[in-house]
Amino acid sequence: MKDGILKGSDRTKEGIKLHTPEDFEGMRQAGRVAAEILDEVAAEVAPGVSTGRINDWIHQRVIDKGVKSATIGYRGYQHASCISVNHVVCHGIPNHSKILRAGDILNIDVTVIVDGWFGDTSRMYVAGMPGGKAERLINLTHEALFKGIETVKPGATFGDIGAAIQKLVESRRCSVVRQYCGHGLGRVFHDSPQVMHFGKEGSGPELRPGMFFTIEPMVNLGKPATKVLSDEWTVVTRDRSLSAQFEHSVGVTEDGVEIFTLSPAGRFHPTWTPAA
Ligand code: MF3
Ligand code: CO
Ligand code: CO
Numbered sequence: 619m620k621d622g623i624l625k626g627s628d629r630t631k632e633g634i635k636l637h638t639p640e641d642f643e644g645m646r647q648a649g650r651v652a653a654e655i656l657d658e659v660a661a662e663v664a665p666g667v668s669t670g671r672i673n674d675w676i677h678q679r680v681i682d683k684g685v686k687s688a689t690i691g692y693r694g695y696q697h698a699s700c701i702s703v704n705h706v707v708c709h710g711i712p713n714h715s716k717i718l719r720a721g722d723i724l725n726i727d728v729t730v731i732v733d734g735w736f737g738d739t740s741r742m743y744v745a746g747m748p749g750g751k752a753e754r755l756i757n758l759t760h761e762a763l764f765k766g767i768e769t770v771k772p773g774a775t776f777g778d779i780g781a782a783i784q785k786l787v788e789s790r791r792c793s794v795v796r797q798y799c800g801h802g803l804g805r806v807f808h809d810s811p812q813v814m815h816f817g818k819e820g821s822g823p824e825l826r827p828g829m830f831f832t833i834e835p836m837v838n839l840g841k842p843a844t845k846v847l848s849d850e851w852t853v854v855t856r857d858r859s860l861s862a863q864f865e866h867s868v869g870v871t872e873d874g875v876e877i878f879t880l881s882p883a884g885r886f887h888p889t890w891t892p893a894a
Contacts (some may be wrong), residue, residue, distance in 0.1 A: 634802060641868055642805065642876065643736075645830060648685075648737030649867050649878025652730045655679050656741050656801045657883045659728075660762035662742045665720040669701040672726065673712030678732060688736055688807050689728035690696035695851065700727040701741075705834050707795055707844050707853040707861040714812060720746035723756060725863045729807065736803045738832050740865040749840060752860055755792065759837040759862040762786050762794075766815070766833045770825060770875035774812060777821030783835050785818035795836035795861070797844050798853065803829045803867060825870050830878075834865030 629635050637645075655676060662675050677698035680687050687698040701708035702725040705716070710725075718724070727740035733854025742756045770799040787794050800813030809822055816836040848852060855861050867878045 627786060627801070628784065630826065633763070634823060634826075634829055635804060635809060636826060637830055637869070639827065640832075641828070643879045644733060644735035645737070645804070645867065646801065648730060648732040649739065649880075650734040650737070650882060651683055651685050651732050651880050652728050652739045652867075653879045654883075655728050656726060656884035657783045657881050657885050659726060659753070660743060660885065663718070663726075663745055665718055665722075665745045668714045669703065669710070669712045669716045669718070669724070670714030672701060673697050675697050676726075676728060677779070680728075683730075685774070686731040688731050692807065694743070696729070699768075701725070702727070702861070704860055705855045705858045707838070707855060708798055708851050708863060709850050709851045711849060712813040715886070718745035720762050721749055721752070722746075723748055723752045723860065723862065727827060727863075727865060735763060736805070736867075737879060738803055738807070738834075738867050739811065740863055742862050742864060746803050748817055752862075754790075755839050755860055755862045757838065758787065758790050758792060759835060760814075760864050762835050762837060763833055763864040763866065766835065766877055767866065767877065770868060770870060771873065772825055772827055772870060773807075774825050775820055776813060777817040778819050779833060780814040780817030781819040783833075787804075787835070787837050792837045793840070793842035795842055795844055797839060798834075798836060800832040800834045802829070802831045827870050827872050829870045830864055830866050834863060834869050836861055836863045843891075 729738040802809030843856040
């Protein structure tokens with residue numbers, strides 16, 4: 619076929635989709651809705667409340683906002699959120715018999731579909747007040763997410779993101795989970811590339827404007843090893859040490875990064891301060 623007849627691919631040679639300026643607007647809407655739900659759910663978290671009840675509340679909010687949950691029906695998953703308590707690393711299944719106790723720390727992860735666009739974000743919450751180690755872990759994990767986000771700009775690489783996160787976490791004598799990573803997203807939930815939270819500077823594909831992906835480091839107080847429970851979803855630390863995670867959906871711009879899932883209320887950070 620003659621040159622010029624085929625349209626240029628909208629994917630890089632590594633298969634990473636490059637989105638248009640209009641696509642950014644779609645992600646802004648989806649990201650905002652997901653982040654609003656994480657803002658609002660803070661008031662529902664308290665000792666004595668079950669993770670099942672928190673999930674029911676989230677499901678109702680998703681319905682009220684007229685959007686769709688991306689997780690219900692995803693590979694057989696049946697809930698509008700993942701709620702991962704204490705040594706649960708990720709993919710904790712909400713359960714009405716899992717009652718939060720004072721000092722429990724939990725990650726709540728919500729993904730919604732708005733006009734076909736996926737907004738995926740998670741934050742840490744505390745039932746009551748955190749212990750000192752838990753608070754330190756939560757703060758470190760949030761800092762690590764932003765170390766990763768700050769490296770995002772055209773010309774940097776995916777390895778730069780992972781290296782920045784790993785360097786910070788290990789300098790504080792904590793560990794980065796290896797088995798789970800961030801992911802490309804957009805009009806699909808999990809696309810290429812896999813976004814590692816560890817690695818070597820300068821390695822991996824180069825970042826280009828229009829790439830959309832999540833960064834979602836999981837950080838353990840103890841060793842990095844994880845295992846999946848017999849329910850085939852719940853991921854826990856093998857040494858039962860505490861684990862924390864934060865997640866944002868981001869896009870690469872001409873000169874840096876746009877975060878689609880920032881808290882509209884500015885409540886982007888740990889939420890153990892009682893909601894006003
Ligand atoms: N939201 C998770 C992520 O960050 C995926 C959850 S899939 C589920 O990619 F099925 F467990 F909900
Ligand atoms: Co994700
Ligand atoms: Co998520």
